[in-house]
Amino acid sequence: MPADDILMDCEEQMEKSxxxxxxxxxxxxxxRASPALVEHVQVDYYGSMTSLKSIAVIQxxxxxxxxxxxxxxxxxxxxxxxxxxxxxxxPTSSDGKSIRLNLPxxxxxxxxQMVGSTKSMGEHAKVTIRNARRDANKLVDTEEKxxxxxxxxxxxxxxxxxxxTKTYETKADAALEKKRHEIMDV
Numbered sequence: 001m002p003a004d005d006i007l008m009d010c011e012e013q014m015e016k017s018x019x020x021x022x023x024x025x026x027x028x029x030x031x032r033a034s035p036a037l038v039e040h041v042q043v044d045y046y047g048s049m050t051s052l053k054s055i056a057v058i059q060x061x062x063x064x065x066x067x068x069x070x071x072x073x074x075x076x077x078x079x080x081x082x083x084x085x086x087x088x089x090x091p092t093s094s095d096g097k098s099i100r101l102n103l104p105x106x107x108x109x110x111x112x113q114m115v116g117s118t119k120s121m122g123e124h125a126k127v128t129i130r131n132a133r134r135d136a137n138k139l140v141d142t143e144e145k146x147x148x149x150x151x152x153x154x155x156x157x158x159x160x161x162x163x164x165t166k167t168y169e170t171k172a173d174a175a176l177e178k179k180r181h182e183i184m185d186v
Contacts, residue, residue, distance in 0.1 A: 001139060001143055001148070002148075003140075003143075003149060003153055003156075003157045006136055006139050006140060006143070006157060006161075007136070007157065007160055007161065007164070009136065010132050010133065010135075010136035010161055010164060011164050011168075013128075013129075013132035013135075014128075014129045014132050014133075014164060014165070014168040015168070017125050017128040017129050017132065017168065017172070018125060018129075018168055018171045018172055018175065020125065020128075021121060021122060021124075021125035021172055021175055021176075022175050024121050025118060025121065025175060025176070025179045027040060028114060028117065028118055028121075028179060028183070029103070029106070029114065029183075030114075030179070030182035030183045030185070032060075032063045032064070032182075033060050033062070033063060033064055033065055033066045033101075033103050034060070035053070035058040035059075035060065035066070037066065037088065037103075038052055038058060038066055038068065038083070038086075038088065038101065039051060039052055039053035039058055040052070041082050041083060041086045041088070042082060043055060043075070043078050043079050043082040044078055044081075044082065045075065045078065052068070052079065052082065055070060055071060055072070055075055055079070056068050056069060056070040056071060056075070056079060057069045057070075057071070064102060064103045064104075064105065065100060065101065065102055065103065066100070066101040066103070067098055067099075067100055068083075068098060068099040068100075068101070069097065069098040070098075073096075073097055076094060076096070076097070076098075076099065079099060080092055080094055080099055083099065083101070088101075090102070090103060106183075111183050111184055114183045115180050115183055115184065118176055118179050118180060118183070119176065121176075122172055122173070122175075122176040125172045126169055126172055129165060129168045129169055129172065130165065132165075133161055133162070133164070133165045136161045137158055137161060140154050140157050140158055140161070141154070
């Protein structure tokens, strides 16, 4: 496998890891309401599990409130059931046309717990990035032993892989710091 392909595959894996981290962090509650808190909830929609965002409009009328308006009012009960069965543990109120979720304000202790859980998400992302580095380095060693890459090129590719690792770990740290700031901002 050519050196450019090895680097491209490695970078793609690292990028996927950072994107997955960003996606996970979007679902973590900060001080304000966000559509990302509920859009991943799966609703039993005519026998198949469907994400909430594909069958309803999710709005944020106030900083601590989420308003969910189904495209079809008949789906209101299924959405309400899915929200009550989800891990959100938020009380719902329905007016027959829409559902409101009121988010209570978070205590300082809860904010610190949320920051701790985001740190573990970040560490998992970094482990995935390092695994991509390890796999790419093994592939470089294999290609070098097979005579496809010279020793000089193999060393250069390994240096490039290390630079990619540093870059993507920095991106993961930046995403974590941004979320930490959102959570701790009162």
